[in-house]
Amino acid sequence: MRTKWALAAAGWMAAGAMFFPLLWMFLTSFKTEITAVATPPALIFKPTLDNYAAVLERADYAQFAANSVVVALGSTLLALAVAIPAAYSMAFFPTRRTRGVLLWMLSTKMLPAVGVLVPIFLLWRRFGLLDTRIGLVLINSASVLPIVVWMLFSYFREVPREILEACRMDGATPREELFHVLLPLSKPGITATALLSIILCWNEAFWSLNLTTVRAATLTVFTASFSSPEGLFWAKLSAASTLATAPILIFGWISQRQFARGLSFGAVK
Amino acid sequence: MASIELRSVGKRFGSHEVVRRVDLLVEDREFVAFVGPSGSGKSTLLRMIAGLETVSEGEILIDGQSVARVPPAKRGLAMVFQSYAIYPHMTAAENMSFSLRLAGVPKAERDAKVREVARALEMEALLERKPRALSGGQLQRVALGRAMVRQPKAFLLDEPLSNLDAALQAQMRLELVRLHRELKTTMIYVTHDQTEAMTMADRIVVLNEGRVEQAGTPLELYNRPASLFVAGFIGAPKMNFLPAQGAEGRTLGVRPEHVRIGEGGELAGEIVALERLGARTYVHARLTDGTRLVAEAAGDTGVREGDRLAFRILPEGRHWFDGSGRRVT
Numbered sequence: 137m138r139t140k141w142a143l144a145a146a147g148w149m150a151a152g153a154m155f156f157p158l159l160w161m162f163l164t165s166f167k168t169e170i171t172a173v174a175t176p177p178a179l180i181f182k183p184t185l186d187n188y189a190a191v192l193e194r195a196d197y198a199q200f201a202a203n204s205v206v207v208a209l210g211s212t213l214l215a216l217a218v219a220i221p222a223a224y225s226m227a228f229f230p231t232r233r234t235r236g237v238l239l240w241m242l243s244t245k246m247l248p249a250v251g252v253l254v255p256i257f258l259l260w261r262r263f264g265l266l267d268t269r270i271g272l273v274l275i276n277s278a279s280v281l282p283i284v285v286w287m288l289f290s291y292f293r294e295v296p297r298e299i300l301e302a303c304r305m306d307g308a309t310p311r312e313e314l315f316h317v318l319l320p321l322s323k324p325g326i327t328a329t330a331l332l333s334i335i336l337c338w339n340e341a342f343w344s345l346n347l348t349t350v351r352a353a354t355l356t357v358f359t360a361s362f363s364s365p366e367g368l369f370w371a372k373l374s375a376a377s378t379l380a381t382a383p384i385l386i387f388g389w390i391s392q393r394q395f396a397r398g399l400s401f402g403a404v405k
Numbered sequence: 406m407a408s409i410e411l412r413s414v415g416k417r418f419g420s421h422e423v424v425r426r427v428d429l430l431v432e433d434r435e436f437v438a439f440v441g442p443s444g445s446g447k448s449t450l451l452r453m454i455a456g457l458e459t460v461s462e463g464e465i466l467i468d469g470q471s472v473a474r475v476p477p478a479k480r481g482l483a484m485v486f487q488s489y490a491i492y493p494h495m496t497a498a499e500n501m502s503f504s505l506r507l508a509g510v511p512k513a514e515r516d517a518k519v520r521e522v523a524r525a526l527e528m529e530a531l532l533e534r535k536p537r538a539l540s541g542g543q544l545q546r547v548a549l550g551r552a553m554v555r556q557p558k559a560f561l562l563d564e565p566l567s568n569l570d571a572a573l574q575a576q577m578r579l580e581l582v583r584l585h586r587e588l589k590t591t592m593i594y595v596t597h598d599q600t601e602a603m604t605m606a607d608r609i610v611v612l613n614e615g616r617v618e619q620a621g622t623p624l625e626l627y628n629r630p631a632s633l634f635v636a637g638f639i640g641a642p643k644m645n646f647l648p649a650q651g652a653e654g655r656t657l658g659v660r661p662e663h664v665r666i667g668e669g670g671e672l673a674g675e676i677v678a679l680e681r682l683g684a685r686t687y688v689h690a691r692l693t694d695g696t697r698l699v700a701e702a703a704g705d706t707g708v709r710e711g712d713r714l715a716f717r718i719l720p721e722g723r724h725w726f727d728g729s730g731r732r733v734t
């Protein structure tokens with residue numbers, strides 16, 4: 137009983153610690169620049185919408201948001217299109233090297249992105265991909281690919297092999313096997329993977345900051361543009377951040393049930 | 406309808422040889438059972454016939470044609486898996502009609518076929534249910550139905566009854582035999598249960614460590630086992646094995662029904678246990694040299710535990726095996 141209480145308390149504390157900065161950002165976005173930097177921090181203040189007005193006036197929020205949506209969805213779809221066949225073959229036709237390949241794919245995530253910035257930049261410039269949504273979709277899907285493959289691989293492995301064999305005996309081609317049996321059976325897992333990928337792509341900043349300027353810039357670029365080396369900008373930055381994170385927060389909140397289901401997706405009976 | 410021929414088929418997983426030089430001809434419409442202990446390669450052999458496993462050596466022919474390059478989907482065989490392998494996201498009817506759907510059969514025709522098979526299996530009431538809502542025995546029927554709908558050239562069944570309780574097993578055994586008679590289709594049936602094989606099959610193939618120990622009708626195997634292994638595997642209770650006097654290294658095998666009690670026999674022993682089945686009694690004895698012996702006696706036999714008795718072995722029930730375990734005729 138006591139451990140249960142302790143666990144609950146620890147859970148609440150962890151959730152609080154993660155939520156507090158968001159709450160603080162949200163509150164700050166309604167303060168004036170002066171109250172925003174006040175010490176001790178002001179808890180009671182007269183809320184103002186000035187920051188939002190200023191932020192929306194200075195930049196075209198809708199365009200950044202549209203870019204974010206297109207890039208996050210596009211990257212996720214592309215990553216899934218590549219990862220599903222890859223994970224399928226690794227899960228059901230493994231070779232001696234399959235484990236090694238998986239580990240290697242994951243290890244590429246340990247390479248800092250800056251390490252390949254220059255070659256990627258030069259390539260993108262050469263192929264006219266700089267400041268394009270396509271360019272960002274390509275690099276983002278490549279960067280989530282290892283995680284997507286890894287997750288799909290683990291979900292596919294949960295599908296009993298005999299079910300796919302039965303499908304083969306029933307006369308299915310590999311494509312039919314994939315579309316009629318494997319994908320429907322691992323739907324919760326694929327959904328969770330897609331959600332995670334969307335969130336990762338949405339929050340991605342490094343490549344959007346370096347590969348885009350105006351036309352294809354996403355909300356992370358939008359947010360960053362409100363930080364400046366001098367002057368008071370906390371409140372406006374908070375307003376911009378709130379605008380940038382709100383869509384994905386709402387999205388996450390709506391999809392949390394599918395997400396939890398996918399993460400706890402056990403053996404298919 | 407199909408004959409299936411194996412020509413010195415072998416299978417290796419890495420350096421582990423699982424099936425060794427198996428030669429076998431399964432005739433059209435024959436019901437053949439593969440039996441053997443766990444790990445003897447029964448499933449592997451069946452899966453090679455199905456095309457789910459590659460063949461390391463030799464070749465497999467269906468209706469005289471080599472199927473080395475034919476994928477499972479094109480072999481025209483149906484398989485029933487031990488785990489049933491029912492598609493969890495489809496109803497029973499969808500499971501059964503899936504192969505027809507893939508083959509492009511029109512819906513009306515599919516439905517008619519499914520209904521016809523469901524009637525034969527007495528499972529019409531289950532058709533709209535999802536697998537989640539079905540019991541083990543019902544899933545078994547769906548799996549059988551799914552195989553039957555396709556009208557395959559042959560059925561491959563891998564321990565299809567092992568997940569059912571004893572009563573259901575006995576009932577399904579009879580039903581499978583009836584189906585085989587009605588469908589007039591080749592069937593290969595894998596089991597580790599020799600009773601199942603004995604009661605159902607036209608012919609039994611006994612496998613041991615990936616090799617065929619003996620292939621023959623149930624009675625051939627029972628009456629003339631080719632090796633100690635087959636002698637010990639076929640028949641329940643097991644055949645008695647006695648070290649032969651005089652002939653060094655030889656073994657004398659004798660089934661319980663060929664041992665008579667208390668008739669001036671050549672063996673003497675003490676009764677250690679009695680197994681009364683009503684119609685007959687199995688008498689377990691320990692002979693003077695320590696060997697165990699089981700004898701079949703009448704149901705109302707008067708003997709009791711601890712009795713010291715003589716046992717006689719009927720001449721027609723003697724099986725001789727040499728030092729390497731082969732039968733000596």
Ligand SMILES: Nc1ncnc2c1ncn2[C@@H]1O[C@H](COP(=O)(O)OP(=O)(O)OP(=O)(O)O)[C@@H](O)[C@H]1O
Nearest residue numbers: 418421423441442443444445446447448449450597
């Ligand atoms: N994919 C595989 N990789 C490596 N070894 C395997 C593989 N499949 C089977 N084996 C081995 O092959 C041998 C025979 O297996 P198989 O499944 O054919 O036996 P079985 O006679 O069907 O046994 P059971 O009655 O337990 O089902 C076993 O030793 C098993 O460990």
Ligand SMILES: [Mg+2]
Nearest residue numbers: 447448449563
């Ligand atoms: Mg097996």
